[in-house]
Amino acid sequence: MPYRVAVAVSGRGSNLTALVDDLSTDDVARVVLAISDRQAPALAHAAARGIAAHRLDDYRDASEWMRLLDLARANLLVLAGYLKLVPSEVVGAWAGRIINIHPALLPLHGGSGMYGGRVHAAVLAAGDPHSGATVHLVDEIYDRGAVLGAGRVAVTAADTAETLAERVLAVEHRLLPAAVRAAAGAGRPVPFEFT
Ligand code: GAR
DSSP: OOEEEEEEESSOOHHHHHHHHHHTTSSSEEEEEEEESSOOHHHHHHHHTTOEEEEOSOTTOHHHHHHHHHHTTOSEEEESSOOSOOOHHHHHHTTTSEEEEESSOTTTTOSTTOOTHHHHHHHHHHTOSEEEEEEEEOOSSTTOSOEEEEEEEEOOTTOOHHHHHHHHHHHHHHHHHHHHHHHHHHTSOOOOOOO
């Protein structure tokens, strides 16, 4: 029985697509639901791949989240570029079963308002020699749950926020499937090795 994965998205959905493609090679896990707070391109990508895609009527309504997750019989909720807070009742009920991917090496450059280009601009402004992507457990505080795995990229003197974003995104597309495969193997999100 494949491990059943729900994915929450707000934007273009490249991580969702990379995850779906990776999981299509065997029966370890399967994306069964895409959820969004808006009419995101990611929802259309999911629907085009035959995945149930749902725009939330009210992203603050925990009961709507719980109903969708129950209906999909999801084992895991992945936040892949989901930019709103998940309702605290959902985080409580799903403790230990929600993971997020962040485009920096947490605990650096996380927190409220830190997403997309802002994250990479902050890395460059700080002069960090490395950046990367992190998968972590989700709790009530943005980007603060236990880190499960991370992938690094070197920052070069020539980098702009855009070039750095591109290299980090390539790492994200391998890191997230690795996190989901580790979770499927253990039956819950667990720390995993990534190279
Ligand atoms: C990804 O880079 C993800 O790490 C980031 O949003 C992007 C979504 O891209 N998430 C955050 O910044 C969360 N704080 P995608 O829609 O193409 O997967």
